[in-house]
Amino acid sequence: MKWQKLIVVALRSITRNRMRSLLTMLGIIIGVASVIALVALGEGSQADITAEIDSMGTNLIIVVPESADSHGVRGAAGSSTSLSLDDAEAIDQQVAAVANVSAEIRLSEQVVAGNSNWNTSVQGVSESFLAIRNYEVVQGTFFSRRDVTAKAKLAVLGQTVVDELFAGKNPVGSRIRIRNVPFQVIGVLGEKGQNGMGTDQDDVILVPAPTALYRLSDGKTVRGILISATTPAKIDEAKVEVAAVLRKTHRLRDNQENDFSLRDQSEITDMASQVTGTLTLLLGAIAGVSLMVGGIGVMNIMLVSVTERTREIGIRLAIGARSGDILLQFLIEAVILCLCGGVIGIMAGLGTAFVMGEVMGTGVVVNPSVIVLSVGFTLAVGVFFGFYPARKAANLNPIEALRYE
Amino acid sequence: MKPIQLERICKTFYLGDAQVKALDNVDLSIDRGEFVAVIGASGSGKSTLMNVVGCLDHADSGKYLLEGQSVRDLNxxxxxxxxxxxxxxVFQGFNLLARTTALENVLLPLLYFRGSMPAGQAHRRAVDALQRVGLADRMHHEPNQLSGGQQQRVAIARALVNDPAIILADEPTGNLDSRTTLDVLALFQELNDSGITIVLVTHESDVAEHARRVIEMQDGTIRKDFQVENRRRAHVPAMAGGRLS
Incomplete structure (x- = not known):
């Protein structure tokens, strides 16, 4: 008997008992839907986390000074003034695994433009800061390397500052005053929104690092050095080399501890991937259990169906169906039940995921491999749980089956 | 070559300690074009004979040639x-698939046909078979929309569709009233006249009188085997109209 005929026969007997078929599928539907929905939401929030980490900077390494230790009184972390602009320069020139380096000087200043004023974070950075921190300039330009070395009094504003000082108008070419030092606005940064800690990343003014250090600050407090490694794999290598360079420039003896420390985002990414790993395991367990329950439901109904249709099986055997035909008929019926359940489950799962994503404000990622996997799994469930009832049907004795009331 | 040839067929059932010889050294040969009625009380072995002839059951011993082919060694x-x-x-209880149209019921044996048969040809054969039993106008009706006689005629069409060597009918009129019984018997006679070999099991002697030859069974053996002398003809017009009976 041909496949398409068998499928038609199976479909007919499924549609003959619509309500029962639907209820049978329900276990599979719920199992698949929950897996699809949870995976879509899980991967969506994973993507959100990754995007967040990326927005802080690509392959970012941060060098901060160790706590100051003067005569036994230890200051807060980052309180020493061990880092300098020369350190940044040395790292940039001597470490091959490093793509971009920028010193970072952070000041909180009252800024005046015309008759408006605003307290914001003024950051002294180098020309490669944009690449490191994934900022972009949407209006005007950023300052160049030459501007940085020349300690030019140029400023690039974040969107919040533009809104506060210029009421959203294009500020490029205007002048602002920071600590009574006049700066020319040459560009505006693209919006980034809040970071993971809730800080507004657009409430910022970027100026060349030496300008900030010597004209606005005390000339020695470099808060940190931002480094981006060439590739994610090179982060560890870069950290080792950066440490070596800094120990040399700081003239540390072998028995002295580092007067700086290096951080990267691997801890955050590790944690995120650990969470995702646990989640995946949990999802796998849910999928397994619910699909097994669904499969048992299918087997149960198929057994009932075989008993109920004993006479039909007898007729088919009497008029020349082979045992194999009957086996295939019932097996295909079970598989179709499971597959239909799977397909409905996928649609229900995706629907749920998009609705939940909308409600919770998280992203939704549709992963084709998960869909293919769940279809394959429901197929396997159909074959596994359909085989026993199908074999029972195929092994019926035609004479007894025909006599069955 | 004879369609059916049985030689010393034995079949024994064991019910607990009791041993029941359902068929005890049965010799029987049926020629092409015969219309044989097998009669006997229940337990006489006629159903077992039917199952063996119909290849639904193996005999314990003896030889059964169906159109010259021994079926003993077949799996x-x-x-x-x-x-x-x-x-x-053809069965007593019609045994049509419920909620399935007459046409689809007749198509069922062709579904399991091993050779290649295009869907169009299969459909044509099913319609032809339904025409032969006078039900072409009801082929899209489901069994519960048909009378008993009509259902049995659909079953006969299903038996005909693969153009078989013999038709085995097990109490085909057992569930029918006297008028539809005549309808169905007329149909069998008509098919027999066109050359089809028919073996019919019944326990009613007036049904058996419509056959050409009667075999009477008792305790697993053939007690009588005779040609019907005053063969009854069922009235063909009663069936040809295809009315609801």
Whole structure:
């Protein structure tokens, strides 16, 4: 008997008992839907986390000074003034695994433009800061390397500052005053929104690092050095080399501890991937259990169906169906039940995921491999749980089956 | 070559300690074009004979040649193919698939046909078979929309569709009233006149009188085997109209 005929026969007997078929599928539907929905939401929030980490900077390494230790009184972390602009320069020139380096000087200043004023974070950075921190300039330009070395009094504003000082108008070419030092606005940064800690990343003014250090600050407090490694794999290598360079420039003896420390985002990414790993395991367990329950439901109904249709099986055997035909008929019926359940489950799962994503404000990622996997799994469930009832049907004795009331 | 040839067929059932010889050294041969009625009380072995002839059951011993082919050494799957192609079954309880149209019921044996048959040809054969039993106008009706006699005629069409060597009818009129019984018997006679070999099991002697030859069974053996002298003809017009009876 041909496949398409068998499928038609199976479909007919499924549609003959619509309500029962639907209820049978329900276990599979719920199992698949929950897996699809949870995976879509899980991967969506994973993507959100990754995007967040990326927005802080690509392959970012941060060098901060160790706590100051003067005569036994230890200051807060980052309180020493061990880092300098020369350190940044040395790292940039001597470490091959490093793509971009920028010193970072952070000041909180009252800024005046015309008759408006605003307290914001003024950051002294180098020309490669944009690449490191994934900022972009949407209006005007950023300052160049030459501007940085020349300690030019140029400023690039974040969107919040533009809104506060210029009421959203294009500020490029205007002048602002920071600590009574006049700066020319040459560009505006693209919006980034809040970071993971809730800080507004657009409430910022970027100026060349030496300008900030010597004209606005005390000339020695470099808060940190931002480094981006060439590739994610090179982060560890870069950290080792950066440490070596800094120990040399700081003239540390072998028995002295580092007067700086290096951080990267691997801890955050590790944690995120650990969470995702646990989640995946949990999802796998849910999928397994619910699909097994669904499969048992299918087997149960198929057994009932075989008993109920004993006479039909007898007729088919009497008029020349082979045992194999009957086996295939019932097996295909079970598989179709499971597959239909799977397909409905996928649609229900995706629907749920998009609705939940909308409600919770998280992203939704549709992963084709998960869909293919769940279809394959429901197929396997159909074959596994359909085989026993199908074999029972195929092994019926035609004479007894025909006599069955 | 005779369609059916049985030589010393034995079949014994064991019910607990009791041993029941359902068929005890049965010799029987049926020629092409015969219309044989097998009669006997219940337990006489006629149903077992039917099952053996219909390749639904193996005999314990003896030889059974169906159109010259011994079926003793055939496995389950080969027996299925023989039932599909050489034998048409008609049962007492009609045994049509519920919620399935007459046409689809008649198509069922062709579904299990091993050779290649285009869907169009299969459909044509099913319609032809329904025409032969006078139900072409009701082929899209489901069994519960048909009378008992009509259902049995659909079953006969299903038995005919694969163009079998013999039609085996097991109490085909058992569930029918006297008028529809005549309808169905007229149909069998008409089919027999066109050359189809028919073996009919019944316990009613007036049904048996419509056959050409009667075999009477008792305790697993053939007690009488005779030609019907005053053969009854069922009235063909009663069936040809295809009315609801």
């Amino acid at each position: 389950r799957r080969q027996l299925a193919d023989i039932r599909n192609q050489r034998i048409g079954f």
